[in-house]
Amino acid sequence: MPYQDIGIRAYIFERVGHACGHSAGNLFVKEQIVGGIVRFGVSADERLLERFDELLVRKGYVNRSEAVRDLIRSALVEDEWSSETVVAVGTVTLVYDHHASDLTERLTDHQHRHHETILSTLHIHLDHHNCLEVIVLKGPAFKIKQLADTLIGTKGVKHGKFAASTTGRALV
Numbered sequence: 609m610p611y612q613d614i615g616i617r618a619y620i621f622e623r624v625g626h627a628c629g630h631s632a633g634n635l636f637v638k639e640q641i642v643g644g645i646v647r648f649g650v651s652a653d654e655r656l657l658e659r660f661d662e663l664l665v666r667k668g669y670v671n672r673s674e675a676v677r678d679l680i681r682s683a684l685v686e687d688e689w690s691s692e693t694v695v696a697v698g699t700v701t702l703v704y705d706h707h708a709s710d711l712t713e714r715l716t717d718h719q720h721r722h723h724e725t726i727l728s729t730l731h732i733h734l735d736h737h738n739c740l741e742v743i744v745l746k747g748p749a750f751k752i753k754q755l756a757d758t759l760i761g762t763k764g765v766k767h768g769k770f771a772a773s774t775t776g777r778a779l780v
């Protein structure tokens with residue numbers, strides 16, 4: 609392990625002032641950094657942490673670190689979507705009855721009109737009536753959101769769900 613990778617990183621993190629005008633003050637951060645991995649302490653209310661730990665057990669996490677890393681990634685992805693122009697990835701899941709009047713044609717029309725945003729479509733015939741479609745979208749976040757809303761809002765769609773994700777490029 610290179611010597612320069614071992615040490616204590618300490619700095620003053622200047623916090624952005626509140627919208628109401630007064631400063632939130634400075635936050636002093638002291639962290640241990642080893643081989644590119646930073647260890648940091650987090651203070652939390654005991655009951656809050658107990659509930660968090662229960663959640664981790666239910667979700668199958670083996671430790672808090674992996675859960676916190678997932679929360680950080682999730683916050684970063686959410687932030688990517690707030691910029692709207694960033695290139696993002698998302699999926700739309702639709703359940704519909706293909707016997708419903710011209711619904712299949714209307715959904716296909718929407719997809720052809722936005723073929724540059726659609727990477728792939730998975731179609732499963734669930735039973736005699738019901739179809740499940742998973743549409744994978746990539747493009748500017750605002751475009752993906754619009755198309756997802758259009759598909760889910762198409763008259764006759766029984767259930768539609770949009771999942772916002774990321775190209776993964778800005779994440780570790």
Ligand code: NI
Binds near residue numbers: 732738
């Ligand atoms: Ni089908």
